[in-house]
């Protein structure tokens with residue numbers, strides 16, 4: 151029988167096994183589709199085949215469609231014909247699934263007549279998180295199999311489910327324990343023996359009780375609630391509803407039409423942009439392929455506080471030994487208790503077994519002496535934010551660390567060049583800036599100094615993978631990429647509360663726009679004292695504005711530290727993170743405003759958004775122009791992965807293009823006219839791009855061409 155490089159057919163008596171091998175995760179790309187099409191034609195003519203089994207080799211059944219094809223010509227029609235072709239076969243077709251079966255991977259299985267799965271298989275229809283809907287028949291076939299309500303539950307929530315749940319819902323016919331191929335073949339043989347022929351999903355109808363107006367209304371409301379400012383999930387509700395109204399083939403065509411509309415939305419383009427941007431960050435132009443990472447098998451972490459504990463957890467989760475050091479016994483005990491508490495909460499939520507918790511805890515050892523770090527391949531310092539202290543520690547590390555160990559600092563704001571100069575091996579020193587909570591937040595800013603070696607950079611960028619972090623490379627400057635952009639964003643939020651806006655007004659505007667959390671609520675969570683200390687320690691870096699970050703200072707002076715003592719910009723009740731408006735806080739802010747003679751204003755939502763976002767976007771362009779970030783999409787990743795910037799808005803640089811660079815520049819100038827030039831100087835790159843009529847992407851392409859030209 152015919153076969154291609156990635157799809158082959160094997161005969162097992164009267165069964166034909168269609169076996170796909172497209173590592174690493176059996177993505178349904180053009181080659182797989184061509185292979186499946188070719189095999190389909192042979193199956194249609196094959197003699198003596200009484201049943202077909204579709205399965206994949208490697209770690210998973212089809213993991214999904216090829217997202218790389220999104221930006222090209224639409225492929226839905228091709229998918230539709232292919233899947234319809236398998237559905238139309240005259241012998242029973244069984245999909246045998248394992249691994250992680252998502253999106254298009256699940257949709258092909260729905261077009262098969264029966265479905266079996268290895269225990270532990272996971273399924274999902276995550277399309278709406280990329281701003282689209284299932285486009286290969288999922289919206290029409292899934293409701294026919296499990297009802298409209300449950301199909302929408304899967305599609306709208308985008309939450310993955312396991313094989314047992316799939317069986318309960320009804321799209322998995324049987325769970326196979328043991329060898330999947332043998333078990334699935336037996337299942338197919340038993341179907342044939344029982345005289346069971348094809349059971350085509352397209353010939354079923356959607357159970358009426360699952361498709362009432364109330365169901366669709368409830369799902370529409372869920373879609374609005376889960377995805378404010380977005381439409382894909384609402385489109386999904388309409389298209390699933392069509393499955394109850396249109397004949398099957400017309401329903402499929404309607405799905406194609408709607409998914410292609412979705413792909414044109416900013417919501418989809420922004421989400422897909424961030425998806426690919428996250429895969430791009432590891433590519434470092436100028437770093438030769440021949441530069442290899444050093445092996446990292448063990449780690450040391452200095453400082454068992456908030457960050458140190460979280461970082462130790464990251465290493466233990468990756469199966470690496472880690473030694474945690476603190477200045478005193480008390481710090482160590484407290485730090486270790488916090489680690490234990492974090493793991494315990496994972497156990498109680500069913501995310502981790504007791505045995506795995508014990509294994510991970512056993513990987514973490516503690517010590518009060520630096521000599522315990524002499525074997526560590528990487529050492530990360532996470533003590534208080536003090537240059538003197540950090541320099542002392544790095545001098546000490548220079549003494550104890552083995553040659554070639556990576557010496558990293560988790561500093562948020564300090565000059566890593568100066569820290570590196572405290573050692574005789576600055577080539578091994580680098581910033582590893584984790585975000586809080588370090589074991590949860592996916593971003594890792596990797597900060598290179600002028601002396602960091604390529605090998606050290608490669609080692610840390612590669613280390614991000616087992617630590618399950620998205621690394622973004624930055625150069626040293628105040629605040630690196632993320633916190634430097636935060637400076638103007640938060641400055642304006644604080645300025646506006648002094649001008650008479652309420653904290654709620656600011657945070658609600660930002661959250662409605664798409665920030666995961668309003669910035670003032672973020673400060674309450676992180677601790678007002680933390681921000682105040684940073685601003686005191688770095689006073690010389692900031693413009694001479696007497697009102698600069700004075701909202702934070704005023705609350706701090708009044709003993710309001712945020713959630714940790716129940717009062718900051720808001721008021722909190724014990725054991726509850728909900729925020730309540732607090733007239734007391736507003737009074738303190740007003741008094742400070744009076745002392746500083748801050749003119750009072752009315753703030754529209756539009757002004758709140760513009761004043762917070764424009765400086766953020768402009769600073770991103772300044773960073774790009776200065777070469778602190780390698781590429782605009784890295785800046786997007788930093789804010790999407792580290793600061794809760796709406797992914798569906800594509801990150802700050804993508805968003806700057808969405809609103810238009812001209813609009814951004816005009817906005818910066820508008821506020822410059824109102825508030826003066828101190829804070830509202832547009833980034834030189836912004837001015838340049840507008841003057842030259844270039845997009846960020848065009849400018850980057852020119853830079854790239856100039857660099858490669860110069861290198862020749």
Ligand SMILES: NC(=O)c1ccc[n+]([C@@H]2O[C@H](COP(=O)([O-])OP(=O)(O)OC[C@H]3O[C@@H](n4cnc5c(N)ncnc54)[C@H](O)[C@@H]3O)[C@@H](O)[C@H]2O)c1
Pocket residue numbers: 452453454455456457458475476477478481485531532533534535536539543560561562563583584585586676
């Ligand atoms: N908290 C955050 O959100 C956050 C985020 C990113 C980076 N950072 C940076 O991480 C670092 C640590 O911050 P944190 O919030 O975890 O602080 P923290 O106050 O929670 O912890 C600091 C720990 O360092 C210990 N320590 C102090 N001196 C020491 C010494 N000489 N040797 C060993 N241990 C010593 C302290 O006992 C304490 O346990 C800082 O540089 C901070 O800027 C913090």
